[in-house]
Amino acid sequence: MKILAINMASRLSALLRLGERKRWEVIAPRCEFETNELLQLSEFQVVFIYIDGNAPDGFASLISLKYATAHRPIIAILKNDCSQERARAWELGAMICLAENATVSELEMAAVAAVRQFALARNNLIHAGPIEMDITTGSLRILGELVKLPRKQFLLVERLLLAQGKIVTRDQLLNHLYDFDEFPNVKIIDVFICKTRAKFQRAAKMGGAIVTCWGEGYRLAQPQ
Structure with missing residues (x-):
């Protein structure tokens, strides 16, 4: 920011x-x-x-x-x-x-x-290919189907969507998911990514995959 x-x-x-x-x-x-x-x-x-x-x-x-x-x-x-x-x-x-x-x-x-x-x-809606997030209601849809995510995973997807295909580092994701006085291990991000990818299998087939950028972080693939 x-x-x-x-x-x-x-x-x-x-x-x-x-x-x-x-x-x-x-x-x-x-x-x-x-x-x-x-x-x-x-x-x-x-x-x-x-x-x-x-x-x-x-x-x-x-x-x-x-x-x-x-x-x-x-x-x-x-x-x-x-x-x-x-x-x-x-x-x-x-x-x-x-x-x-x-x-x-x-x-x-x-x-x-x-x-x-x-x-x-x-604008309360964020789009990326088959993915649609409504920040107001806290809902996430993939190909129109409602997908329920725990709060931390929802925030993770929100941060990736807001980046519009740019790389988001693990530290940036930590800062988005946790408050000022919380100090989680950075490896927790990898755990959240793994769990979120399991819900994104349909989106990945349509170009909405979560991409690992080795040594840098993650980004959300932008459909052509």
Whole structure:
């Protein structure tokens, strides 16, 4: 995940720790000009912005950000976490509001939730050949037939589908399946892959196989 952190001086260290743990890229521009340049040239999955409602410019940065990030979810970190300021932030385009003292785990959950909610708002169905996943209902269909998967296997397939045929490393899959404070053995991914492949036999015949990329990770084959 690629994160843009604006005016995040007080919480930047927490975001950087999160980025290091999850292998997310966290970029913190030093000025408004650099912020605007990054928004034009780079693709960010989510934007964090710190807001001090008592400052002269207050919510001004959020107002300008709303129009510059029409295709990115915004998470507002509020210095004064009260109902009035949350309502104001939501009105101006923030998807999620957090208090200034939010923990690293809360920052992580907010980022993941914002990306998923944003994807749902745009399109809740993910397709890849014979495979169709509905994130809203948590259902998976292969050739129109409903396939039931345990939660971890469902999340694994979700991550592979979202990658659109690109390689997903074992570490990236671990980060998608487990929370910040969980530390499973990376080999558990191979176990989940093996179990999921057993359910994907029909999809594999139609070009929807889970492909092992030795030394790199896995990807979902894209039908021609």
